[in-house]
Amino acid sequence: MKRERIDIALEMAYIHPGIGSILLIGPTGCGKSHRIRAFFQEQGIPLVTIPIYATQETLCDHLDIKETLQKGTLHTEEGLLSKGRGGVIYIDDVDHLSCEQWRCIRQQQYSKEKGLPIFTLVGTINTSENEIDRAFINEFDLIVVMCNPTKEERITVLRDLARASKQLERQEMVKTCVTDIQLPQKEAAYREKMASRCLNIRLDDSMRQLIAEYCTANGIVGNVKEICIGRAASAIAVLDNKEYVLPSHIETAIRYTIFTAGNRDSPSGNTNMDNVDHKDEGKKDGQEKHERPQNNIVPPRENKTVTDRESNVKGQWPTIQLKDQGTEDTIVSGKDNESKQDGSCNQIKMTMQKQSDGTARGNNQLKKDKEKVIPTPENYNALAFAVKKRMDSFCRSGAGRQMTTHSKSGRGRYIRAVKSKGDSRDIALEATVRAAALRQGGRREGPMAIVIHKEDIYVKLRETRVGRHILFVVDTSGSMGAKERMEAVKGTIAALLQDAYEKRDVVGVISFRRMKGEVILPFTRSVVLARQRMEQLSTGGRTPLAEGIRMASNTLQQLMRKQPMARPLVVFVTDGRATYGSTDNPVEEAYQAGRQLAMLQVDGIILNTEQGPITVGIAKPLAEIMGAAYYHLDCLKDIHIIGAIAAAR
Amino acid sequence: MKKIYPFSAIVGQEVMKEALLLNAISPEVGGVLIKGEKGTAKSTAVRALADILPPLSDAEETCMKVVELPVNATEDRVVGTINLEQILQKGEKQFEPGLLAEAHNNILYVDEINLLDDHVVDVLLDAAAMGINTVEREGISYSHPARFVLVGTMNPEEGEIRPQLLDRIGLSVDVYGERESHKRVEVIKRRLAYEANPDAFCESYEAEQQELRHRVILARKRLQEISVTDELLEAITTISITLNVDGHRPDITMLHTVRAMAAWEGNAVVTEEQLLRAARLVMPHRMRRKPFEETTIDWQYVAEVLQRKQ
Numbered sequence: 037m038k039r040e041r042i043d044i045a046l047e048m049a050y051i052h053p054g055i056g057s058i059l060l061i062g063p064t065g066c067g068k069s070h071r072i073r074a075f076f077q078e079q080g081i082p083l084v085t086i087p088i089y090a091t092q093e094t095l096c097d098h099l100d101i102k103e104t105l106q107k108g109t110l111h112t113e114e115g116l117l118s119k120g121r122g123g124v125i126y127i128d129d130v131d132h133l134s135c136e137q138w139r140c141i142r143q144q145q146y147s148k149e150k151g152l153p154i155f156t157l158v159g160t161i162n163t164s165e166n167e168i169d170r171a172f173i174n175e176f177d178l179i180v181v182m183c184n185p186t187k188e189e190r191i192t193v194l195r196d197l198a199r200a201s202k203q204l205e206r207q208e209m210v211k212t213c214v215t216d217i218q219l220p221q222k223e224a225a226y227r228e229k230m231a232s233r234c235l236n237i238r239l240d241d242s243m244r245q246l247i248a249e250y251c252t253a254n255g256i257v258g259n260v261k262e263i264c265i266g267r268a269a270s271a272i273a274v275l276d277n278k279e280y281v282l283p284s285h286i287e288t289a290i291r292y293t294i295f296t297a298g299n300r301d302s303p304s305g306n307t308n309m310d311n312v313d314h315k316d317e318g319k320k321d322g323q324e325k326h327e328r329p330q331n332n333i334v335p336p337r338e339n340k341t342v343t344d345r346e347s348n349v350k351g352q353w354p355t356i357q358l359k360d361q362g363t364e365d366t367i368v369s370g371k372d373n374e375s376k377q378d379g380s381c382n383q384i385k386m387t388m389q390k391q392s393d394g395t396a397r398g399n400n401q402l403k404k405d406k407e408k409v410i411p412t413p414e415n416y417n418a419l420a421f422a423v424k425k426r427m428d429s430f431c432r433s434g435a436g437r438q439m440t441t442h443s444k445s446g447r448g449r450y451i452r453a454v455k456s457k458g459d460s461r462d463i464a465l466e467a468t469v470r471a472a473a474l475r476q477g478g479r480r481e482g483p484m485a486i487v488i489h490k491e492d493i494y495v496k497l498r499e500t501r502v503g504r505h506i507l508f509v510v511d512t513s514g515s516m517g518a519k520e521r522m523e524a525v526k527g528t529i530a531a532l533l534q535d536a537y538e539k540r541d542v543v544g545v546i547s548f549r550r551m552k553g554e555v556i557l558p559f560t561r562s563v564v565l566a567r568q569r570m571e572q573l574s575t576g577g578r579t580p581l582a583e584g585i586r587m588a589s590n591t592l593q594q595l596m597r598k599q600p601m602a603r604p605l606v607v608f609v610t611d612g613r614a615t616y617g618s619t620d621n622p623v624e625e626a627y628q629a630g631r632q633l634a635m636l637q638v639d640g641i642i643l644n645t646e647q648g649p650i651t652v653g654i655a656k657p658l659a660e661i662m663g664a665a666y667y668h669l670d671c672l673k674d675i676h677i678i679g680a681i682a683a684a685r
Numbered sequence: 686m687k688k689i690y691p692f693s694a695i696v697g698q699e700v701m702k703e704a705l706l707l708n709a710i711s712p713e714v715g716g717v718l719i720k721g722e723k724g725t726a727k728s729t730a731v732r733a734l735a736d737i738l739p740p741l742s743d744a745e746e747t748c749m750k751v752v753e754l755p756v757n758a759t760e761d762r763v764v765g766t767i768n769l770e771q772i773l774q775k776g777e778k779q780f781e782p783g784l785l786a787e788a789h790n791n792i793l794y795v796d797e798i799n800l801l802d803d804h805v806v807d808v809l810l811d812a813a814a815m816g817i818n819t820v821e822r823e824g825i826s827y828s829h830p831a832r833f834v835l836v837g838t839m840n841p842e843e844g845e846i847r848p849q850l851l852d853r854i855g856l857s858v859d860v861y862g863e864r865e866s867h868k869r870v871e872v873i874k875r876r877l878a879y880e881a882n883p884d885a886f887c888e889s890y891e892a893e894q895q896e897l898r899h900r901v902i903l904a905r906k907r908l909q910e911i912s913v914t915d916e917l918l919e920a921i922t923t924i925s926i927t928l929n930v931d932g933h934r935p936d937i938t939m940l941h942t943v944r945a946m947a948a949w950e951g952n953a954v955v956t957e958e959q960l961l962r963a964a965r966l967v968m969p970h971r972m973r974r975k976p977f978e979e980t981t982i983d984w985q986y987v988a989e990v991l992q993r994k995q
Contacts, residue, residue, distance in 0.1 A: 063931040063932055064848065064849055064852040064931050064932050064934070065852055065931055065932020065933050065934040065935075066931070066932045066933065067932075067933060069814065069815075085819055086821065087808075087811050087819045087820075087821055088807055088811075089760065089764070089804055089807055089808055089811075089821075089822070090821035090822065091821070091822045091823065093822075093823070093824060094821040094822055094823075094824060094825075094826060095821075098824055101772070101776055101778060101824070102776050102777055102778070105776040106776075113824070116821060116826070128811065128814070129807070129810075129849075132807060162849055164848045164849060164852065164931055184931055184932065185932070185933055187922050187923075187926055189933075190921075190922040190925060190926075190933060190936050191918050191919065191922050193933050193936065193937070194918045194921065194922070194936050194937065194940055195918060197937060197940065198913040198918075198940065448802070448804065449760065449803075449804035449807075450760060450761075450822065464823070465766075465767050465769060465772065465823060466767055466772070466778070466823040466824040466825075467823075469772055469773070469776075470824075473776075483774070484773050484774050485772075485773065485774055485775045485776035485777075486772075486773060486776050488773070560842075560843075560844075561843075561844040561845065562841065562842050562843055562844050562845060563845055564841045564842055564845075565842045568842075
């Protein structure tokens with residue numbers, strides 16, 4: 037196996053004591069874990085693996101129960117993070133850690149005295165399923181993207197496997213692969229020497245200037261990344277056997293430390309990361325506005341400061357948004373099926389909505405490309421985005437992405453132990469024993485090694501993800517744009533269901549036309565079911581708006597009866613022209629139904645699809661009555677406004 | 686205890702049965718995901734499999750067994766936890782093994798795998814990936830081997846599975862209810878006979894069961910003799926690249942599957958027909974799916990590409 041970017045990154049971390057974390061991103065099964073384990077085994081560096089369901093107590097140092105009980109004095113046991121001191125801590129699927137665990141790890145990582153990391157953190161992220169959280173990714177010092185293997189690599193792996201006899205253990209396999217990696221065996225002394233070279237290398241002011249300029253131009257907030265780039269550049273310079281850091285080292289360092297699109301190993305040495313392939317910049321640019329400012333990458337523009345991002349960002353600079361709020365983007369590896377270049381993936385091209393054919397014969401894609409399926413009016417993207425934005429803000433204002441509940445049924449991931457408030461269900465045994473161990477003095481002796489009293493009891497704090505129920509109420513009447521509305525809704529549902537299994541969101545659809553409403557899709561997480569039900573929908577007839585709203589009310593009430601913890605979001609897609617009702621005044625009926633719905637106090641969005649110069653629809657006043665967010669289809673196309681709204685929240 | 690419904694008494698469902706048998710022959714195939722409506726003999730088949738599984742190796746007597754993971758299993762039960770007695774009586778922390786420990790070298794059967802809690806799936810993934818279960822909870826730091834064959838059943842209309850988990854399952858099969866009426870009649874007849882007198886029913890199929898067991902053992906022995914040529918590797922990787930699947934696992938699974946297939950059907954060399962048949966088992970759940978679009982793989986095209994390469 038050739039020396040690839042990951043090997044170089046690992047080596048950089050190996051020699052530079054200031055580099056504390058490496059992230060390896062790639063699709064499933066491309067050998068991330070494999071390479072990492074091989075590298076560190078070959079170097080003889082201990083690797084402490086932390087599974088993502090490790091509880092907080094095991095991460096940090098904790099009481100050694102046996103010793104304490106036997107000797108009567110406080111003895112502590114090393115936690116996982118302490119065991120990793122001076123070595124490497126390895127976490128697979130690091131983005132699945134809960135916030136608490138992550139914070140705990142990061143806090144422990146940096147020593148207070150020197151500000152240098154006490155262990156190296158190596159993590160992997162799988163791109164096959166999740167939305168990529170760019171903010172999270174950029175928390176790592178070095179970032180390496182891996183791609184799907186080439187034909188040669190596939191054949192080599194197969195060949196090795198075929199050669200392996202039945203008894204060959206996985207570790208053995210790793211060893212055979214390791215000998216192919218051309219890294220000389222390094223000793224501790226060598227490492228010391230390299231470390232001191234890294235720390236003492238000449239980093240001129242002009243170089244620092246370069247780094248600072250790049251970061252400013254790209255709107256990288258905070259100075260952490262600058263320090264990272266400096267350190268990475270030092271390591272690269274040392275590996276290059278130079279005494280001082282050159283601009284080329286900095287350019288290389290940037291590719292390893294900043295996660296953006298357009299990380300290309302271009303032969304030209306300019307730091308001007310032009311990526312001229314993006315012809316459709318204009319369209320996608322606007323959609324980035326909702327992003328937190330520090331992660332935008334914008335071109336340097338005269339007369340505009342870095343905060344002026346609301347205006348059109350066109351040009352050759354790649355703009356990405358990965359934590360997409362309903363809009364899609366794909367990270368495409370630079371290889372296509374035919375080219376058999378070296379295995380390292382050096383390019384991450386961001387593809388826009390239209391690209392090569394979507395059949396299985398198309399390019400490699402790291403993420404699904406939903407837009408190709410449905411003819412894409414931009415507004416469907418926008419609707420999905422609006423929905424997700426609403427959900428997110430609701431989340432943030434409430435209990436956060438993951439609701440931490442003391443689950444009575446014992447379901448959910450065990451995070452840590454907390455003192456019991458009287459109940460003794462779901463006892464955290466070890467924590468309880470720990471607490472009791474410290475209070476044994478004065479307690480009556482018994483047959484047990486330890487006497488537990490009620491005040492010692494700790495229970496398990498569990499974390500569950502509570503998804504949202506999203507109910508679409510769609511106007512399928514004959515008024516203009518019924519089909520377009522349906523496309524918008526279908527696309528949004530596709531976007532939402534895409535990661536529904538992860539976020540546990542559930543989607544349902546009600547339509548209304550002619551004289552009544554109809555449940556098209558009962559609440560489901562299944563893309564299969566959604567597809568089946570949404571296939572053919574009849575349109576036409578008058579608009580029984582009141583009926584639609586009433587049906588939504590009923591459905592939501594039923595839902596909340598069955599699942600009191602549900603946090604439904606109702607999305608109306610209509611032109612607001614109420615033309616049918618059971619009374620003479622359909623408009624007033626609709627208002628009445630709206631007031632009823634408002635009493636349920638559910639979160640809502642109304643998307644007005646009314647076109648034309650004369651507007652008689654009641655979508656906006658209805659939104660006011662219901663306390664729902666109001667959008668007009670046309671406005672959604674102009675995502676800047678959405679971004680402004682989002683930023684204002 | 687009631688006797689398990691015999692594997693050889695299951696009517697039809699040849700593809701599903703083949704997928705399960707391939708795993709019995711070569712556990713490296715990596716398990717099966719059985720997708721289908723209710724009442725299509727999914728659970729029956731998996732439980733019946735237990736009865737024809739071969740011994741772990743020539744020396745051993747104990748056969749592989751099927752360990753069931755219920756859909757409401759808690760993390761503790763799956764991963765393992767701290768032994769209550771030991772810590773209370775002696776103040777010593779001891780590991781109490783969970784289902785993963787039990788499933789080592791066996792088949793782990795998860796019914797309704799798409800409804801499993803996220804964190805339990807995380808645990809499974811971790812163990813399925815490295816073959817080791819690392820326990821870091823309740824002050825216990827322990828790892829033990831957990832190499833198992835994952836067999837899952839699900840109804841696709843109830844929800845999706847994470848792609849990461851899909852990648853770790855070797856084969857996938859879509860099952861449908863029998864359409865032909867005479868087969869449906871046969872299903873009912875046999876079921877009634879079984880329920881009326883399970884012992885007698887099983888006895889009547891014992892000869893077939895024995896033969897099945899024997900064939901599986903033979904096939905296992907033949908595994909190593911199947912020749913793995915460069916052409917075969919070339920063909921496998923061509924299929925993977927044509928279908929644009931992620932990572933190395935599809936290739937590896939294909940290799941194990943075609944070997945098992947050839948061993949089962951008595952060939953010395955893998956045929957192209959077997960290659961394509963194996964691909965139909967290995968590839969469909971690994972296709973990157975676009976919602977609202979049927980993933981119909983153009984097998985004709987795949988066959989053509991293979992022809993061209995030769």
